[in-house]
Amino acid sequence: MSTSVSVVKGARGLGSSFRGGWGTTSLMGGDEQLLMQSLSAPNRVQVPARPVRPRPMMKNVNEGKGLFAPIVVVTRNIVGKKRFNQLRGKAIALHSQVITEFCKSIGADAKQRQGLIRLAKKNGERLGFLA
Template sequence: MGSSSVGLVSSMQGTWSTSISGDEYYHGLMQSVPRYVNIGKPICSPPSMKNVNEGKGVFAPVVVVTRNIIGKKRFNQLRGKAIALHSQVITEFCKAIGADAKQRQGLIRLAKKNGERLGFLA
């Protein structure tokens, strides 16, 4: 880019002109832009794969010992089967008392929350 004079015509009166070359304009613009922006602390923490229920609840020690004895893979299979069975029991209970799907889902959420509190999900 070479040095050139640019004339801009205003709709009002007169003209605006500059004799800054393209390179000079670019470097001047880049000097006015900060190189680093301090964004501060993140608002929420990044997702963690750590179990937040580890060591909490009455049954947590039994759950942790059992998982260590039978292995994580087998333990998760058994836990999945137990959760599915418990959900079926809740569904059958809801059918027996005439509860709708929204109430059933609320009971399943309550069961999960109680399981966390008691340490079954440690």
């Protein structure tokens, strides 16, 4: 198998015409030969398989936990999920407003207010209000 490369200098500048395969030729040195071989053959790199993680479940992790969880679950079943979530959202909004007003009255900044709201959420989870 032969490879011929010709360089033509014309009015348009330098151009090249390549005929043949990617076989080795005596015109190339060791480094060029390795480069040409690496370009011709696809690199097969072994990538370690990523560990398979279980998909997160869209389930309330607080279901059945806390002092008020049974009352919350029964109320949700009686009222219905949609109406219950609307009422819960209103209650959470009112509670956040109370916390905001409290922070204004004592002169707490926004960062402290945000921390108190997070604390209220954690306490609500522990008590079972978010079941």
